[in-house]
Amino acid sequence: MSLSAESRAEQSRRVVEQLRDIIEQSKARVVALFAPLSDEVQIGELISQLSSRVALPRVGDMADGTPDMAFLYYDSRALAVGAYGIQEPQAGEPCAICDIDVMVVPGVAFTSAGERLGRGKGYYDRYMAREGFRAMTIGVCYACQLCDELPVEEHDRRVDMVVSAV
16 A cells, blocks of 8 residues: 555544544444554544443464454553554453443455455454444444455454544
């Protein structure tokens, strides 16, 4: 993706503004966000703008080696670089899957219908398929990451809406 730093910053600002409005209107008590990689929409400032409680993902492997993801409530003192070079909570209070009202989901690309291309590990697809998951899901991306169609497999989960700076 060859967006200028200025374009990334402006599009991120517009996405954060839209997200904040959607989340506040939803009256979500718990919002699951993510700590963005450098090529993802920079949503970090949203943490301090929400009246909702925020949870962030932590990834690892289950006993059988299957990749797994859990959410922990945000505590800035517990953040450190974890798997894949992503800032994630190293300790803290676990967030129950059924407590999440809104989940903001990263992706490499999205369609307007909510199809999502992730980074290939399936963390979000597996999490959203778990029993008890009920959150409204919002994909976020830069305008250049919106596609007309994407390769979709049976296990892929759609997001309920996509927010972009189009």
